[in-house]
Each structure stands twice: as C-alpha cells, then as structure tokens.
Amino acid sequence: MPNLLDYSYPQLQQWVEEQGWKPFRARQIWQWIWRKGCDNFSRMSDLNKRIRTRLQESFRLEHPELREIRHSEDGTIKFLLRVGGDDLIETVLIPEEDHYTQCLSSQVGCPLGCTFCSTGRMGFTRNLSSGEILGQVLAARGYLARSEAPLPLRNLVFMGMGEPLLNWPQVRKALQVIRDQQGLDFSYRRTTLSTVGVPGPLRRFAHSGQGSLAVSLHAPNQELRARLMPKAASLVSLPQLIRILEELPLRPRQRITLEYALIGGVNDDLKHAGQLNKIISSLRCKVNLIAFNPDQELPYRAPSMERVLQFEEFLRKKDKSVFLRKSKGLDIEAACGQLRNKALSKGP
Secondary structure (H helix, E strand, C coil): CCEHHHCCHHHHHHHHHHCCCCCHHHHHHHHHHHCCCCCCHHHCCCCCHHHHHHHHHHCECCCCEEEEEEECCCCCEEEEEEECCCEEEEEEEEECCCCEEEECCCEEECCCCCCCCHHHHHCEEEECCHHHHHHHHHHHHHHHHHCCCCCCEEEEEECCCCCHHHHHHHHHHHHHHHHCCCCCCCCHHHEEEEECCCHHHHHHHHHHCCCEEEEECCCCCHHHHHHHCHHHHHHCCHHHHHHHHHHCCCCCCCCEEEEEEECCCCCCCHHHHHHHHHHCCCCCEEEEEEECCCCCCCCCCCCCHHHHHHHHHHHHHCCCCEEEECCCCHHHCCCCCHHHHHHHHHCC
C-alpha cells in the first residue's frame, strides 16, 4: 500500500479523478496532508466517511517515527527518525535570531565517503523517497507546535545525511511540494540545496529555480580535495566544477554559497586561503567558513580560533563576501551522522 506522502499533487489529482470525485477533493486532501500535517485520515473532518474510508483502503499516511530527540544548550534540536521500518535518519533544527533552519537528509547514509564526515563513515543504505524527505519537515513542525516553541520554522537546507543530487528525482519531487503555496510553502530564498557537485543534476537544479545553491568545496585545489573527498573529486575535478558554476543562471541578487570546513592543520593555512581566493575569483558567490566539528572516530581536529580568524580576514581583505558560521549542537552530537552512528552501535 503506497504512502500518500510520496504522491505529487498531479498524482493525487489523477487518483481523485479515477474515483469519480469532484476535483476540489484533491486540494482538500492535499491541504490536510501538508498545511495541517494530518497523520490520520479519520481526522480529515471536511471529508465524508465514504471518502475517508476509501483513502484508508488505498494508502498509508506514514510519518517518520521519532526515535530520539536531543536539545543543545544553544537551542539546537536534533531528531533521530525511523523511516521505512528499520532505517534511521537525522534532521536538525538550528536556531537563528528569529527562526529555525531545518537541515534535511536525502539518503540513508551517504555513498561519497568524505573522510571528515560522520555520515560518510557509515556507508550508504538507500535513497529516501520524497515522502520520507518531506516527512522530516512535518515531524519538525509537529514538534514545534506541540512544544509551543518561540521560533517558527522558516528555512530548509538539504545539508543533512546524503548527497541530494545523487537522489535528484526524489529531491526534485520533494522540492515541488516544498515550494507549493498549498503544500509546505517555502520560497526559493528560504530553500537551499547543498551539494559536492554532480554535474548533470547540478545544472538541472540550477535551471529549475527551486532554491538556492550551496557547494561544498572544503579544499582549494584538486589534490587536497581528492584526499578529503575522494569520490566527490572523481565525479568532477575542482577546475571543472568551477567552470560549471560560472555558467549557471542566477537571479539578479542571487549568489552561490561556497562551503568550506576549516580542518586543523589540513586546509586552514593562509596559503590555502590564497588558493581559494584565486579559484573563486570568477564566481558571484559568498563563502561560509565553519570550524570542523570534531568526532572522536575521525582523524581530524578543529582549527585554532587564530587560524580561523586569519583565514576569514585574508578573504575579507580580498573583497570576498565571507561569513564565519558558528558550530552548534556540539553537546548533543549534532554533526551529521553522529547520533545515528551512536544509535546503531547500541543496537535495537
């Protein structure tokens, strides 16, 4: 029996038409699912009993199961969710000044194996369906409503477990619901997809206009990138990736975000800052610097604050738009993959 969360609106319209119902029923059902976050057909009060019964006979309305939740002293909230029976994924709410940003997962694990990433260490299980991606938003919204949280959820970022462009068909389907005004209703300015760079889907996402683009560089040259991100570097070389980014369509005030995790003694020297400045000089971009969030299972350390500030200052003096992002949720293992790895090590 299919999960109705996996249906696009055209698919739902077609199913409603096949039942011989009036077309407005599709919009009613759609709003119950996405605007109201309903997880039980029996609660769809403006649908008659015959329609509710038919829905129950035809579909599941399966939301992710909340396995664990952790609160950080800085306000970060991390969820461990069970999907598809036995698979565990993570999603994180990051507090900003007047809202939350939610970090979404697109895969169970990740096939890229970046050497500094906890998710990369766990390997790859499968792609998430669009409904499993969207279910993370429903889970977060439901939690915030129940807890009467002081901040609303306003921004979504595909920066959780997995490489979203390696699951592009399902991510694209999820983005359509995210952008739909009768669906989850997030604007493109409040929706960001983060990728290491997968050439074909990267171009398709950029041309879709469904959100802003963030690209994980983490190294200023191909040799170092191949060491830190071997599979990503083999998908597309760094010079080729920069050329692709140069050609992407951007709205008048839109910029590409370049993500650069500073790892102590690895990519945080001023020579690396100079190399980075050189390769991005042709791009309309901003640079997000973030100090590496250490994991005892990984062979890397956080950079010194002195190195971080020197790196930032160098780029700023070169007239680059650079932002220093503060690591959040350190006390609850909020780095991608940490909580899931710990849960799996404990067993059922």
